[in-house]
Amino acid sequence: xxxxxxxTEAVAHLPLCPDCGADSIRIRLSIExxxxxxxxxxxxxxxxxxxxxxxxxxxxxxPAECPQCxxxxxxxxxxxxxxxxxxxx
Ligand SMILES: [Zn+2]
Numbered sequence: 854x855x856x857x858x859x860x861t862e863a864v865a866h867l868p869l870c871p872d873c874g875a876d877s878i879r880i881r882l883s884i885e886x887x888x889x890x891x892x893x894x895x896x897x898x899x900x901x902x903x904x905x906x907x908x909x910x911x912x913x914x915x916p917a918e919c920p921q922c923x924x925x926x927x928x929x930x931x932x933x934x935x936x937x938x939x940x941x942x
Contacts, residue, residue, distance in 0.1 A: 878919055
């Protein structure tokens with residue numbers, strides 16, 4: 854899986870929208886977040902002391918939307934030069 858390209862760099866150069874050719878597309882990703890919590894007795898609540906984000910990647914089934922013409926579809930419907938995945942960091 855490609856890991857060196859940042860998603861925003863990729864969409865900046867390609868006509869991605871299959872409808873209007875806009876070069877800006879929203880892609881919705883889901884990531885996992887691991888958090889560590891401790892009981893904070895002062896406020897009688899849990900306090901997050903550590904958190905880490907999981908890898909984020911999109912695939913052909915990820916929801917995509919064009920902010921210009923409001924086209925809705927999936928990454929698989931976009932221009933075929935769209936990256937097949939991206940990771941944080
Ligand atoms: Zn569009």
